[in-house]
Amino acid sequence: MINFLQLVKHILTLIFLARFSIEDIKKTEVSNLEIFLFFGMSILFYIFECLNNSSFETIFSPIIFLFFSSLLFFLGQWGAGDAFILTSLGLLFPSSFILSFFYFFVISVYGIIYSFLYSFIFSFLKGKKYIIYSLLPFFFLLLSFFSNSVFSFISFLFFLYSSLPLLIKVQKDFRRKIKIDKLKEGDVLSSFKFWIGITKKDILKLKRKGIKFIEVKEGVRFAPTFLIFFILFELSYMKVVIWMPPFLMLFLHALQNLF
Numbered sequence: 312m313i314n315f316l317q318l319v320k321h322i323l324t325l326i327f328l329a330r331f332s333i334e335d336i337k338k339t340e341v342s343n344l345e346i347f348l349f350f351g352m353s354i355l356f357y358i359f360e361c362l363n364n365s366s367f368e369t370i371f372s373p374i375i376f377l378f379f380s381s382l383l384f385f386l387g388q389w390g391a392g393d394a395f396i397l398t399s400l401g402l403l404f405p406s407s408f409i410l411s412f413f414y415f416f417v418i419s420v421y422g423i424i425y426s427f428l429y430s431f432i433f434s435f436l437k438g439k440k441y442i443i444y445s446l447l448p449f450f451f452l453l454l455s456f457f458s459n460s461v462f463s464f465i466s467f468l469f470f471l472y473s474s475l476p477l478l479i480k481v482q483k484d485f486r487r488k489i490k491i492d493k494l495k496e497g498d499v500l501s502s503f504k505f506w507i508g509i510t511k512k513d514i515l516k517l518k519r520k521g522i523k524f525i526e527v528k529e530g531v532r533f534a535p536t537f538l539i540f541f542i543l544f545e546l547s548y549m550k551v552v553i554w555m556p557p558f559l560m561l562f563l564h565a566l567q568n569l570f
Contacts, residue, residue, distance in 0.1 A: 320356050321545065324403055327352075328538040331396060335534035340497045340508065346395050353399035360405055369405040372414070376401030379415055390499075390506035393533050400537065404544065409566045416562055417543065417555075420467075422536045424452065427474050429531050430481040441480050448474035455556045464558035485529045491522050501526040 327349045334341045361369055380394035397418070406414065427448060434441050451470035455463045486501050494517070497508035517525065543555070 316356075316359065320403060323352060324400075324541060325538075325545075328396075328534070328541050332535040332538045335532040339529060339532060340390075341392050341396075341534060343392070346392050350395050350399045350402075353402035357402040357405065368407045371408045372401040372405040372411045373398065374401075375408075375411040375415060384505065387504055387506065389530065389533055390508075396534065396537050400541070409563075409570055412566055413559075413563045414540070414544070417559060418536065418540045420556065420559060421539050421543075422533065423471070425533075425536045425539065426531045427452070427470075427478070430478055434477070434481050434484060437484055439480075439484060441477050444477040444480060445474075448477065455558070456554070458557065460557045460561035463556050464561065467556060467558060486526055487529075488524050488526050491518055491525055494525055494527070498527045499529075501528045503528075506530060 327345070330345065331341045331349075334345075357369075357373065377398045380397040383389050384391055384394045401411070404414075431441070431445050448470050451466045451473055455466035455470055457463075458466050491514075494509065494514055496511050496514065499506055499508055503509075
């Protein structure tokens with residue numbers, strides 16, 4: 312019975328994350344109802360996990376994932392939906408203190424790589440081909456996968472530094488002015504500190520003020536990162552060899568030695 316429920320949990324998680332990724336890429340937003348359903352499902356499975364596993368370690372993942380997801384939201388790095396999805400993953404797959412930090416670190420690393428690739432493709436599709444700003448980061452990124460642990464980490468740091476010019480350029484392209492008539496519910500205004508979509512009520516208020524144009528901003532559609540992480544998690548669970556930058560395992564060993 313327990314194995315069957317675990318299988319159901321993994322399949323439902325895959326379906327939800329795949330759907331979130333498709334919606335985010337196509338519409339730049341994910342349905343709040345689906346996110347709340349996913350969050351509710353994660354709470355139910357977490358309660359079941361706690362009833363069958365009284366280990367104190369089951370509390371770490373939800374707390375750590377909730378803390379960092381909320382921190383990134385209040386820093387204006389992503390939306391509330393992303394925070395809910397990440398917290399839900401912490402509830403669905405509770406683990407030890409060390410593994411919780413490691414999993415979050417893996418999500419962060421692949422999130423950074425995904426953001427860089429997304430920015431490059433975004434600029435290419437917009438006709439602003441910042442290829443000259445992408446060659447060096449691509450080189451260091453590949454090097455981080457093929458070097459040994461220490462040089463892998465150094466290469467990744469060089470990748471981060473060398474990718475800044477591209478990210479700064481694309482950041483400007485994420486903002487655009489549109490006619491107030493084209494403003495729709497869910498759009499994020501450039502003046503908003505947090506990634507919260509505008510409501511229909513707010514749109515009506517702006518129209519009543521006689522505003523003709525408004526600046527909106529678009530960010531990296533981050534939902535696919537959670538799907539990538541989950542696939543890596545599944546491959547690891549099935550003892551499949553995972554191709555990842557060697558410094559990630561170096562980080563895991565460092566955590567194990569510290570704690």
